Amino acid sequence: MTRFKLFAGSLSATALSIMLMNGAEAAGAQPFDLSNLFAPLQPAAVQPASLPTDVEIAPRPTQTTRVVMRDPTEEKAGTITVDTKNRWLYLSLEDGQAVRYDIGVGREGFEWSGTARVERKAEWPTWTPPAAMLKRRPDIPHFMKGGIENPLGARAMYLFNGRGDTGFRIHGTNEPDTIGQAVSSGCIRLLNADVIDLYNRVHVGAKVVVL
Secondary structure: OHHHHHHHHHHHHHHHHHHHHHHHHHOOOOOOOOOOOOOOOOOOOOOOOOOOOOOOOOOOOOOOOOEEEEOOOOOOOOOEEEEOOOOEEEEEOHHHEEEEEEOEEEOOOOOOOEEEEEEEEEEOOOEOOOHHHHHHOOOOOOOEOOOOOOOOOOEEEEEEEOOEEEEEEEEOOOOHHHOOOEEEOOOEEOOHHHHHHHHHHOOOOOEEEEO
């Protein structure tokens, strides 16, 4: 039965070809070229997409802990308050509201408290470990350019006080699993999505209160 169907299909195709050719000749037109009518279809060639060479390709940050809530700090709008114990950072807004983010804080022996200000901001900052850190960790690089693998993450805000640079930063991270833990050398770290949001809201000169 299978052979008969294939044979019948072949005859039908041939008959159709002859009928169309005879009709075209009777009308004085050029006969149709049907040589490829029943040829198997070939997949179209797909060209690989080209990417710009001058743009850094990095995962887009999507995870966030951001919550807008009533401000428990009673600070002026624009003030950053770091609740070290509960590992939350608040940015005070107008109308008694605040944005709260989960953070990572300094591990035992590296805790600190006090008042500072945001003196500088940087996107995809470079990282130069301080001498004390290099002494503790001689295995780490002495300099790292900005990027997704940089420990400072996507953004950094540099904290100064009356004595100058504190050496502490509010920054992103390349280790998102450490958020909510006390693991840093005193810096305050956020998820990259959160630090980008905070960075866009905070101005240079903003007051920072670390409790």
